[in-house]
Amino acid sequence: MNIEARQRDITLPEPQLAQIPITANGRSVLEVLSDLKGGLVGLYRDQQFYEEDYIVRSFLGRKFITVLNTSLIEHILLKNPGNYQRGTLEKTTVQPWAGDGILASEGKTWKKQRKLSEPWFFRHKIDQFASPITESALQTAIDLDAAAKSGESVNLAEFLLGFSRRVIARSLFSADIEPHFGELREILDQVQQRMARIGVLDVLGFGYHLRRWSPGEAQKLNQRLRNIFDPIITERFDGRVRRNDFLQAIVDTNDAESGKRLSRKQAYDTAISYFLGAPEAVGFSLVWTFYLLSHHPDIQERAAAEAQEFTLADPTIKSLGSLEYCWTILQEAMRLYPPVHSLTREALGPDQFGDLKIPKRSLVLFPIYAIHRHSKLWENPNRFDPDRFSKSRRKQSDHLKFMAFSAGPRFCIGRSLAEMETKIAVASLLSRFRFEPDPDRPVRELEARSTLRPKDGCHVRVSRR
Numbered sequence: 001m002n003i004e005a006r007q008r009d010i011t012l013p014e015p016q017l018a019q020i021p022i023t024a025n026g027r028s029v030l031e032v033l034s035d036l037k038g039g040l041v042g043l044y045r046d047q048q049f050y051e052e053d054y055i056v057r058s059f060l061g062r063k064f065i066t067v068l069n070t071s072l073i074e075h076i077l078l079k080n081p082g083n084y085q086r087g088t089l090e091k092t093t094v095q096p097w098a099g100d101g102i103l104a105s106e107g108k109t110w111k112k113q114r115k116l117s118e119p120w121f122f123r124h125k126i127d128q129f130a131s132p133i134t135e136s137a138l139q140t141a142i143d144l145d146a147a148a149k150s151g152e153s154v155n156l157a158e159f160l161l162g163f164s165r166r167v168i169a170r171s172l173f174s175a176d177i178e179p180h181f182g183e184l185r186e187i188l189d190q191v192q193q194r195m196a197r198i199g200v201l202d203v204l205g206f207g208y209h210l211r212r213w214s215p216g217e218a219q220k221l222n223q224r225l226r227n228i229f230d231p232i233i234t235e236r237f238d239g240r241v242r243r244n245d246f247l248q249a250i251v252d253t254n255d256a257e258s259g260k261r262l263s264r265k266q267a268y269d270t271a272i273s274y275f276l277g278a279p280e281a282v283g284f285s286l287v288w289t290f291y292l293l294s295h296h297p298d299i300q301e302r303a304a305a306e307a308q309e310f311t312l313a314d315p316t317i318k319s320l321g322s323l324e325y326c327w328t329i330l331q332e333a334m335r336l337y338p339p340v341h342s343l344t345r346e347a348l349g350p351d352q353f354g355d356l357k358i359p360k361r362s363l364v365l366f367p368i369y370a371i372h373r374h375s376k377l378w379e380n381p382n383r384f385d386p387d388r389f390s391k392s393r394r395k396q397s398d399h400l401k402f403m404a405f406s407a408g409p410r411f412c413i414g415r416s417l418a419e420m421e422t423k424i425a426v427a428s429l430l431s432r433f434r435f436e437p438d439p440d441r442p443v444r445e446l447e448a449r450s451t452l453r454p455k456d457g458c459h460v461r462v463s464r465r
């Protein structure tokens, strides 16, 4: 089935994946790389990605393995994760900013970071995030209302990314961050743009080293971030200020091995890791959700009815359980448009899966976008059908084919928080507003940067209910 056929199958105007037609199967790595000139979205032009169990290519003596089958996902991510580390692609984009924090570290350092962080995300602890989330959702509703009054369509990407950045800023630093919010937004835009500059050399694993030799621009941005965060972190370390927030939890945590508090550098790397990883994924999961809802008024109305039944004052992880239908919609949106659209891993030693030999240094790609639309894994893969995530239709065996939050020991630590955040945003906005597509500014193209986004924003008409 080619892209045109896949697009006919879909029930809404599907953004274009590619301007160029799909080439024949069995392309060489060089042909694939030439597709990547236009960005990572080129990866998904390969018809085989939607039909095969895995694809193996070799280049310069190195194997490139694309994983499209749940048994192989299970083998690498769940049964044998110790043999694979994050690929250089992820390292290249994240490490210059997040240092030795949980996002970019490996081995012992990562294990320590993960162990430290896990208690902050236990389900019963997540409720403390509800208040900054609800406040940010209310602020977004106020901003959206003002913009909607102009009668023009609005770019949801601006509003929803603003929402998720505000949530993480307030959760980590309470009101201490408020005076810096404007500057922070500007710096983050630049950091995200730099993180998004992924080229052929990065995919081949050389970019990391090249960027380490020319770090000038990154250093300047890092310094500006430090100028904002360091004084806030120092006040907490000195005990001059105490707050009931995420940074306080980081500062108060003792290292299990040494019994000592984290160093200031460790606290900074930890805080910045959350700042960089979370907001884009949350923001774009919401953008795609509202994009799909704007094209499906019947589904939107059913979700709005559920949202209006929900009491938004003081929500908890338990009370949010009643937003069952909204959650199926969010998951289905993340299936069709996974914000984190691909993962890479690198084999530390040789491995074998059936007949497939995986030599040391092989680069393994998990193209989540393609796994989520794979013809062997999903019925009507391109159809927007939230009910496939309903309790009655979901099967236990399905869990590895839905990879939006990854799988195995490095799966998204913030998954429950993301569920809380996206449910509150959807309930707050859907209970107040109706969303319709802007026929003059349809989403035409996807852009796969570090997150998957509509290339020129997502313009919708918003009206009060």
Ligand code: HEM
Pocket: 102, 103, 114, 273, 274, 277, 278, 281, 282, 285, 334, 339, 340, 343, 403, 404, 405, 406, 407, 409, 410, 411, 412, 413, 414, 415, 417, 418
């Ligand atoms: C819809 C929202 C989100 C999506 C789709 C998402 C997805 C992901 C994915 C795919 C990974 C990669 C795991 C791997 O390499 O195997 C990841 C890692 C991570 N996520 Fe999320 N995420 C979301 C929200 C959040 C939030 C709200 C937080 C915390 C505030 C968060 C914190 C992290 C961290 C710290 C990691 C690194 C975990 C590790 O390496 O051990 N994420 N996320």
